[in-house]
Every structure is written in structure tokens, then in C-alpha cells.
Amino acid sequence: MSVITYQQAVNQAIAEEMERDERVLLYGEDVSIGIFGTTAGLVERFGPERVFDTPISEPLIVGSAVGAAMMGLRPVVELQFADFIFTAGDEVFLKAGMWRFMHGGAYTLPLVIRAASGGAGFGPEHSACPEAFIMHSPGLLCAVPSTPEDAKGLLKEAIRLDNPVLFFEHKSLYGVRGEVPDGEYTTPFGQACVRRTGDAVTIVAWQNMLRRALEAADRLAADGIEVEIVDPRTLNPFDRDTIIDSVKKTGACMVVEEGYRTLGVGAEIGAMLMEEALPYLDKPLKRLAIPDVPIATDRRMAEHIFPSALAIESAVRGLVG
Numbered sequence: 624m625s626v627i628t629y630q631q632a633v634n635q636a637i638a639e640e641m642e643r644d645e646r647v648l649l650y651g652e653d654v655s656i657g658i659f660g661t662t663a664g665l666v667e668r669f670g671p672e673r674v675f676d677t678p679i680s681e682p683l684i685v686g687s688a689v690g691a692a693m694m695g696l697r698p699v700v701e702l703q704f705a706d707f708i709f710t711a712g713d714e715v716f717l718k719a720g721m722w723r724f725m726h727g728g729a730y731t732l733p734l735v736i737r738a739a740s741g742g743a744g745f746g747p748e749h750s751a752c753p754e755a756f757i758m759h760s761p762g763l764l765c766a767v768p769s770t771p772e773d774a775k776g777l778l779k780e781a782i783r784l785d786n787p788v789l790f791f792e793h794k795s796l797y798g799v800r801g802e803v804p805d806g807e808y809t810t811p812f813g814q815a816c817v818r819r820t821g822d823a824v825t826i827v828a829w830q831n832m833l834r835r836a837l838e839a840a841d842r843l844a845a846d847g848i849e850v851e852i853v854d855p856r857t858l859n860p861f862d863r864d865t866i867i868d869s870v871k872k873t874g875a876c877m878v879v880e881e882g883y884r885t886l887g888v889g890a891e892i893g894a895m896l897m898e899e900a901l902p903y904l905d906k907p908l909k910r911l912a913i914p915d916v917p918i919a920t921d922r923r924m925a926e927h928i929f930p931s932a933l934a935i936e937s938a939v940r941g942l943v944g
Contacts, residue, residue, distance in 0.1 A: 624805060627800065628798055629800075632775035632778075636775040636778035637662065639807075641665070641669050647699060648691065648696055648699065650676070650684070652677060652703045654701050661737075681702055682714050685702075685711040689714060692734040693732065699735045699782060700734065701738070702736060702738045703739060704738060705740035705753055706748055708756075719734065719762070720761060721761070723762065732787050733782075733785045735778070736787070736790065738789070738791055741793045741831060743795075744925065745920070746919075747920070753882070754882060755888050757859060758891060762787065764787065764857065764859050765791070766788060766812065766858075767856065769854050769856070771800065772810070779809045780809040793830040799834075812857045813857055813860035817852070817869065818833065818854050821851040823850050823851075823939070824942050825875065825876045826851070826852045826879060827877070828852060828853075828880070829858075830881065831881060832881050833852070835930065837852060839935035843936055843939055843940070851873055853865055863899070866892065871903045874904060875904065875906040876909070877939065878893070878911070879912075879930050880912045881913065881930070889908075892908075911934060911935060911938055913929065
């Protein structure tokens with residue numbers, strides 16, 4: 624195992640897949656310099672025919688990726704900020720998401736749309752965690768890696784899949800370090816990971832909220848409250864079984880997300896539990912999320928509405944009584 628940053632893990636994944644398969648292309652806004660450091664050095668390694676900058680035009684970037692994928696290439700494109708998927712809404716939701724179905728499976732669409740999500744201090748147009756929109760959109764896969772190991776493994780898997788993938792990289796995680804296997808590996812989609820075992824409450828959290836949930840769990844454990852934390856890793860496909868199995872053990876569930884509460888991922892998990900695990904729930908579902916307001920540019924104001932480790936701890940204590 625090597626210890627590297629989340630940022631380096633993304634860079635390694637792209638480089639290894641470009642080395643393995645000459646059909647893999649990387650392009651988007653400022654990928655030649657790598658605004659977050661994730662694509663630094665790749666144009667020097669693979670040349671400007673396979674790694675290149677585009678105009679600041681999200682419809683152009685995603686639309687050309689759909690066409691390239693249809694013709695047998697495997698594009699990896701970057702939109703810089705997750706909010707910008709809506710600028711390319713037609714190309715993302717209707718073309719990438721729908722065209723394989725509309726044409727009877729006549730071709731595949733192996734493309735990855737990378738975008739930096741979340742974080743404080745970026746303002747209302749650059750801070751979104753739009754995972755729930757992707758879960759609601761047929762034909763699109765959605766990856767939300769929380770660790771350097773998964774950032775690399777999930778991205779390598781995404782590039783090899785024959786379906787379009789929205790790959791969200793949380794901005795607050797780029798500098799986080801963690802162990803990554805030295806050899807060749809990928810992380811399968813649709814397999815959640817139990818990051819901590821316990822019997823008091825099941826917490827479902829991912830990316831930066833996972834880090835805060837783990838911090839809260841450490842403090843709760845000091846008082847004998849052991850929570851179980853499930854990281855879904857991908858939201859489409861979504862591993863329902865791991866969450867339900869955990870709830871069967873704990874009898875309670877809390878979802879912590881850095882997205883809006885109304886119709887968020889937590890709402891879908893709550894509906895799933897009502898339909899498939901109601902007999903196992905001893906307590907009501909608890910959801911911690913962002914209120915339905917724009918995210919302020921000021922870092923302190925933004926952090927005020929994000930679920931904190933203290934808020935998670937307090938909510939768990941309330942659930943266990």
C-alpha cells in the first residue's frame with residue numbers, strides 16, 4: 624500500500640487507464656494545467672492529441688463526448704464544477720442518459736464526466752452536490768468516492784464501463800491522504816462499504832460528510848454509543864442490501880448529506896426503508912442535510928448550514944435517547 628492524496632489518486636487513475644487503452648481521451652476546461660491538480664502532467668505524458676483544453680462551453684464538452692463515445696472512443700471530460708452539469712443539461716440528461724435506450728442499444732456510451740463538488744467558500748454557483756439529480760435521471764451512473772483508494776478504483780472502473788458516469792470529486796477531499804493498493808485494482812459500482820461497525824444507529828454518509836460522521840462516531844464511542852457507518856460509494860447503482868442489513872441490526876437510520884434536504888438522497892433512502900425495512904425500524908428516519916437556500920460565498924456562513932460533526936453527534940444522541 625502507498626499513502627497518497629485523493630488528488631493524486633484521481634491523477635493516477637486517469638494516467639493508468641490512458642496507458643492501458645489508447646481510446647481513452649482527456650479534455651475539458653484547463654485540464655492541461657489541472658486547476659485542482661488532478662490532471663497535472665498528463666498533457667506532457669500523453670500529448671496534446673489525447674489531453675487538451677476546450678473552450679468554456681459545457682454543451683460542447685459533453686456533446687462532443689457523447690459523439691466520441693458513439694464512435695468507439697472512451698472520453699473522460701472535466702466540467703470543473705459540478706454545478707455546470709446543468710449548463711449542459713440537454714447533453715447530460717437527454718443525450719448521454721437517453722441515447723443508448725432511444726437507439727435500441729445500437730451502440731454504447733462509455734464516457735465519464737468528472738466534476739468537483741461541494742465545499743465551503745466557493746459561492747452559490749460553484750458549491751453544489753447534485754447527486755440526487757443524477758439518481759433521478761435514467762441512464763446515468765453516479766460515483767461519489769470518499770477516500771483516495773475509492774477515488775482511484777472507482778474512476779478506473781468508470782472509464783472501463785460502457786455507460787455514462789457522473790464522477791463527483793469533493794473539493795474538500797483533494798488534499799486528504801490515505802492508503803491505496805500498489806497493484807492493479809478497480810472498485811466495483813453498486814457495492815457499499817461499511818466504514819465502521821456498531822449496533823446503535825446506522826449512519827449513511829459519503830465524501831466530506833463521511834469524514835464528519837466518523838469524527839462524531841469517535842466521540843460517541845467514548846460514551847459507549849457505537850454507530851455503524853455505511854458509505855454507498857456509488858448512488859447509481861445503489862447498494863440497498865447493505866443499508867437494509869445494517870438497519871436490521873441497529874433498528875435506526877440517519878442519512879447525512881451535503882445536498883439539499885427536500886427530495887434529496889436521504890428522502891429516497893427513507894422511502895426505500897419504508898417500503899422494504901419498516902418492520903426493522905424502531906425509530907423514525909433522521910435526515911441531516913442543507914436547508915433549501917443558496918450556499919453563501921463566505922466560508923463561515925456556508926459551514927453554518929452544512930451538517931457538522933457536532934450536529935451528527937447530537938442527532939445520534941437524540942435518536943438513542
